[in-house]
Amino acid sequence: MPSLRHKMPEQSAEKRRSNFSEVALGYTADTAQAEASRCLQCKTSPCRQGCPVEVNIPAFIKHIKDGQMDAAIQEIKHKNNLPAVCGRVCPQENQCEKHCVLAKRGQSVAIGRLERFAADHGQTHDNGAHPALKESLGKVAVIGAGPAGLTAAGDLAGLGYQVTVYEALHAPGGVLIYGIPEFRLPKDIVRKEIDSLKQKGVTIEVNAIAGKTFTIDELISEQGFDAVFIGTGAGLPHFMDIPGENLNGVYSANEFLTRVNLMKAYQFPATATPVHVGKNVAVVGAGNVAMDAARTSLRLGAENVYIVYRRSEDEIPARSEELEHAKEEGIQFHLLTAPVKINGNDKNWVTSLECIRMQLGEPDQSGRRRPLPLEGSNFELPVDTVIMAIGQGPNPLVQQTTPGLAVNKHGNITADEAGFTSKEGVFAGGDIVTGAATVILAMGAGKKAAAAIHDYVQGKKARNHG
Ligand SMILES: Cc1cc2nc3c(=O)[nH]c(=O)nc-3n(C[C@H](O)[C@H](O)[C@H](O)COP(=O)(O)OP(=O)(O)OC[C@H]3O[C@@H](n4cnc5c(N)ncnc54)[C@H](O)[C@@H]3O)c2cc1C
């Protein structure tokens, strides 16, 4: 029988329900070496096909097996600027690990856990030696300090560009810092990854809003940037348009998680931002964002936290690990259930969520079976808080203030695979182009755009001097 992957040590569900410390504790060196020994070092390495940033997976795993931990992290960093983040939040089960030959015979190599081990080793054993900055090949501006922007910035700085990242919020990181909770992705880990980009020469300016503080055209015509990369993400929350959404106690997941993560509401009153959850919380949706909002509510002291989702468990879009963790912690699932109305009291505070039961019909355009309401099945869920986690749209400001920048019907910037937009010298990638997706896809887009920007800037310089 093929060997099983090594378990990730974790805080017990009972303990972690009431703290914000990281759930997964990470492999020890011995466990990492034992897990790395399961890798067959396949010549064709199918695992690599599943990695959007093309990490040489067998090579880094072999280094871990041989106890060469510094070499392992160096190998990963050739391709991946944020390995400690990816090792924690990438949906590996649908990417590299899905392609691993061992997946067919039992359990794939735990590639994500090994990446996390190597990255954490790198963060704690940084010898302080960083490559000297090369002579500048040109000036590039990056809008948005999320995974797409940071990756493009890191690659361009590595190539020898002078890169300035402009970030609207007061801290860089995008969703990694304001969305994904501390218990899945400690903010200290993200900060260290960003520090290592700064050491590569990337300048980050926070509280700088493209479309308000300056425009894209000004960056090119007045500030002398050779190219601009836009990675402004999908930060605009969707609502359902049902009665009662304006009541007190209704949040978008985005606002709720930003209050708790970025503004540290869980430490109120030591911090200035409060957050109210009450005893009973309903979270509408079942993606990663919904699981994060539900598990955060539990940690803030709610007694009952419900996920309300209109399809069945088979269609749940959250990572399987997050779903399992949510179940272990006691999140309650109302599947095949859709909200129709939010009720409130005479002070306009939420008192309940009215829902209807659903059944699944024929597949719709998404290929998933369409949920249909079961007439007369309405029921009321008594709750104090309703958190909407049904998806996000593109941040619109840059598109509205940049003439000549084409967008699609959803407001996403139109860009090709390499990140070229309709506007000369302007590139884009990540959620702002694809719609809400994943960290690694945003990073892959940032990488491709960095390569395209390099070709574009050098081509332009050669023509100007020719
Ligand atoms: C709660 C939550 C949990 C998630 N969990 C996972 C997960 O487990 N695994 C996974 O792979 N993916 C997950 N995702 C999705 C993933 O985080 C995103 O796909 C990814 O962050 C997209 O990267 P990005 O760089 O395109 O955008 P973002 O991360 O959104 O970064 C965009 C940045 O641009 C800034 N910005 C916006 N407009 C402007 C402007 N006008 N000027 C300057 N700056 C601007 C924003 O403030 C932000 O910092 C999650 C998303 C959320 C919301």
Ligand code: SF4
């Ligand atoms: S496919 Fe799996 S076993 Fe083969 S090299 Fe990749 S990680 Fe190792």
